[in-house]
Amino acid sequence: MTPQARAQAAIDLLDEIVASARDAGAAADTLIARYFKTRRYAGSKDRRAVRDLVYRAIRRAGERPANGRAALVGLAREDASLAALFDGSLHCPAPIAPDEAGSPASALPAWLAEKVAPILGESGLAALLERASLDLRVNTMRTDRDAMLAALPEAKATAHSPIGLRLPEGTKVEASPEWAQGLIEIQDEGSQLISLATRAAAGMTVLDLCAGAGGKTLALAAMMGGGGRLIAADTDRSRLARLAPRAERAGVTGIENRLLNPNREGDAIADLMGGCDVVLVDAPCSGTGTWRRNPEARWRLTPDRLARLTAIQSRLLDLAFTLVKPGGALVYAVCSVLDEEGAGQAQAFVDRTAGVQADKDLFTTGAYRGPGKLLTPEKDGTDGFFVARLIKA
Numbered sequence: 563m564t565p566q567a568r569a570q571a572a573i574d575l576l577d578e579i580v581a582s583a584r585d586a587g588a589a590a591d592t593l594i595a596r597y598f599k600t601r602r603y604a605g606s607k608d609r610r611a612v613r614d615l616v617y618r619a620i621r622r623a624g625e626r627p628a629n630g631r632a633a634l635v636g637l638a639r640e641d642a643s644l645a646a647l648f649d650g651s652l653h654c655p656a657p658i659a660p661d662e663a664g665s666p667a668s669a670l671p672a673w674l675a676e677k678v679a680p681i682l683g684e685s686g687l688a689a690l691l692e693r694a695s696l697d698l699r700v701n702t703m704r705t706d707r708d709a710m711l712a713a714l715p716e717a718k719a720t721a722h723s724p725i726g727l728r729l730p731e732g733t734k735v736e737a738s739p740e741w742a743q744g745l746i747e748i749q750d751e752g753s754q755l756i757s758l759a760t761r762a763a764a765g766m767t768v769l770d771l772c773a774g775a776g777g778k779t780l781a782l783a784a785m786m787g788g789g790g791r792l793i794a795a796d797t798d799r800s801r802l803a804r805l806a807p808r809a810e811r812a813g814v815t816g817i818e819n820r821l822l823n824p825n826r827e828g829d830a831i832a833d834l835m836g837g838c839d840v841v842l843v844d845a846p847c848s849g850t851g852t853w854r855r856n857p858e859a860r861w862r863l864t865p866d867r868l869a870r871l872t873a874i875q876s877r878l879l880d881l882a883f884t885l886v887k888p889g890g891a892l893v894y895a896v897c898s899v900l901d902e903e904g905a906g907q908a909q910a911f912v913d914r915t916a917g918v919q920a921d922k923d924l925f926t927t928g929a930y931r932g933p934g935k936l937l938t939p940e941k942d943g944t945d946g947f948f949v950a951r952l953i954k955a
């Protein structure tokens with residue numbers, strides 16, 4: 563592909579990504595993969611170049627652009643070599659009109675910037691949009707970190723998680739024999755710290771209330787070493803179904819699955835009432851802490867959606883606490899840097915609940931905020947997370 567044709571491909575893709583963000587459709591990564599599946603003429607260098615252009619355009623536009631051309635013209639206004647590709651030749655973008663400004667540059671939509679900037683500051687906000695490294699969790703049921711450091715020469719030990727490795731962004735780890743053998747899992751270091759904060763151990767009854775496809779469930783299983791009772795619950799049948807093959811690859815057996823009914827989540831887990839040593843609530847959230855990986859998610863979040871999420875989080879916190887046994891712990895986590903989902907949400911729960919105490923002895927990294935800790939890309943090198951460990955008297 564010529565550089566001009568790559569620019570046109572980026573515009574076409576950005577059109578799809580903008581529409582998909584507006585209509586709650588597929589994520590940018592999925593759309594990009596689909597696009598190239600049907601365009602075999604694009605070689606690996608073309609794909610990389612188009613993808614880079616697309617993500618540069620997404621990162622610089624906090625507000626959802628009108629369309630793909632507006633997104634790329636905005637970028638071209640700051641990059642003369644890109645602007646030169648708008649030359650109007652066959653399969654290439656039409657020339658940029660003198661009064662065609664393109665989409666404006668900003669980090670976030672204004673209503674979100676107001677919330678995030680006081681918490682993270684300008685530099686913290688910028689770090690939220692930088693490219694993320696690729697983190698792995700070592701499956702301690704099958705191997706140890708030193709062995710994996712030796713097997714993966716590009717990997718470095720993570721700074722805070724004792725079971726983590728860090729690789730350069732874009733490393734094709736899923737093609738490695740170590741991944742195929744279940745020795746490693748892709749998992750951000752912050753997510754690893756959340757699992758470790760549960761202090762799940764052999765012999766315990768542990769419920770992962772929002773297990774999804776089981777990223778943290780598998781980490782909990784490794785901490786429990788196959789001993790005890792581990793239950794994975796979620797309202798999403800297809801996500802939960804992805805756990806079984808992952809568990810098989812990781813050599814984990816015996817995880818119980820419970821499919822929950824939205825709004826009546828307690829029904830399918832009523833037998834666990836007051837019986838869990840640990841309940842992990844890795845709650846559905848805005849995902850503001852993961853924008854490094856999904857920067858177009860900024861275009862999907864609305865005040866209404868945020869309000870719906872905070873209502874679910876509050877309900878799940880109350881439910882989860884009824885499932886914890888005296889002396890047990892509720893670990894609440896969101897991959898968000900917003901106080902209404904994190905520190906504020908956890909504080910409101912503590913304020914309305916009798917017999918709960920926040921554990922102030924969490925992992926060493928992160929900054930205490932309300933009853934828990936906030937991890938950020940800038941300060942901790944992880945995705946943005948809030949996590950609190952709340953102990954039942």
Ligand SMILES: C[S@@+](CC[C@H](N)C(=O)[O-])C[C@H]1O[C@@H](n2cnc3c(N)ncnc32)[C@H](O)[C@@H]1O
Pocket residue numbers: 753771772773774775776777778779795796797798801822824825827844845846847874878
């Ligand atoms: C942040 S994701 C969990 C990620 C997962 N723990 C992991 O480590 O891969 C939040 C999950 O909450 C689930 N969820 C949404 N509403 C829920 C509800 N009312 N009760 C339980 N789970 C819910 C979603 O389906 C989603 O899988």
